[in-house]
Amino acid sequence: MAETETAVRRDRRERSRWVDAAIAGLAGGLVFGLYLQFVVGVLPPRATADGVGSLALDWAVHLFHSLVFAVVYAELVGWPRLARYADRAGTGAIVGAGYGVVLWGVATLVVMAFWAVANTVWVLPIPGLNLGSLVGHLLYGVVLGVVFAAVRR
Template sequence: MAETETAVRRDRPERSRWVGGAIAGLAAGLAFGLYLQFVVGVLPPREEVVGPETLAYSWTVHLSHSLVFALVYVGVVSFPRVARFADRPATGVVLGAAFGVALWAVATGVAVAFWALANTVWALPIPDLSVASLVGHVLYGVVLGGLYAALRG
């Protein structure tokens, strides 16, 4: 599919949408991970023995999740009514922040609870809707939405 120029905006190949989302997701995951590691102190999880293997594993898992959730974001903002906002930096940041809040609510409020139940881990408060986690997810969303829009623009 070739690029075409219109009076309103330039249509790009679909592939660039996904590649841009992947790049933005990894960058957002890096920002979120640094926040988790150095501000909150939970990457790697405190319960585990901290060593180079644990840190590398934690980062690998974290960035993998960041990439997957970024592709979910791209899928959501690919709908025509939303795409025009996602392609602009200012509104992309707002959409990203909203995505971060939704991700926080689902990931920490639902997914972690099911994971703990499936693994019979009751050490965590279920759900653990902490402010630090919310700030991290919003940071992830803001970087994701802003960078995705910048790469699309």
Template sequence: MSRTETTVRRERPEENRWLDATVAGLAGGAVFGLYLQFVAGVLPPTGAAGDVGALATDWLVHLLHSLVFALVYAGLVNWSPLAGYADRVLTGTALGAGYGVGLWAVATGVAVAFWALANTVWILPIPTVSLGSLAGHVLFGVVLGGVFAAVRQM
């Protein structure tokens, strides 16, 4: 008589996906924010260094952006070819790293141009490649993807 083992995997309800993304986005945003503040030195605004109110506002805006981008991530990895990978920590971390690179590319190539136009800079700047910014976005994505997968498995 042969013995067959099966793995039982608990599926979390889909409505929890958004809550899981919220937790993961805030975790990723906190790590990215600490990187920006203490490693890159760019989170406090240049003109308001030492201003606690400005720093708190910057953190709030940063965490809100992190939350929005985490919800976008959850929507993207809900696509059936990615869903199984996003719910495992190792592959979820890799997906998150790729998402971080994508965010960085969009932020560098597109968002900066729109920001310049919104601020009446009519000559679009050539985006500068910042490896520090890339590292921060990848860090955000790694934490986002890893925490999202870990929370999904609880």
């Protein structure tokens, strides 16, 4: 009987992993976004052609990215070697922090270079290793890891 209950619980946990990731990603994205907006000051509304910016649109894009990267995190920590660490808040924070640093590195070193080329900047910029951005990505990763572990329980 206990074996059947364990299998049911395991199946339910597998089915809800993306939902758990979405909850954790929104929590991490919220903390990261508040940090960007009020501490770093890089999430103000952008001016558009009519002179009006949309803070709501910037937040929507930011939270969408937070959700996408949370689902990627959920898939990565689904690997058996990482799964045992991701299901506990303390070690989940460490795994999440590492994930945040990797995201920061990829965003800084790769994505920004491709964005520059796509926007007709033909000389690739030297990556600016922004400490504020690193701290924000670390916050995102830690909150993602802790909340993911908490909702997985």
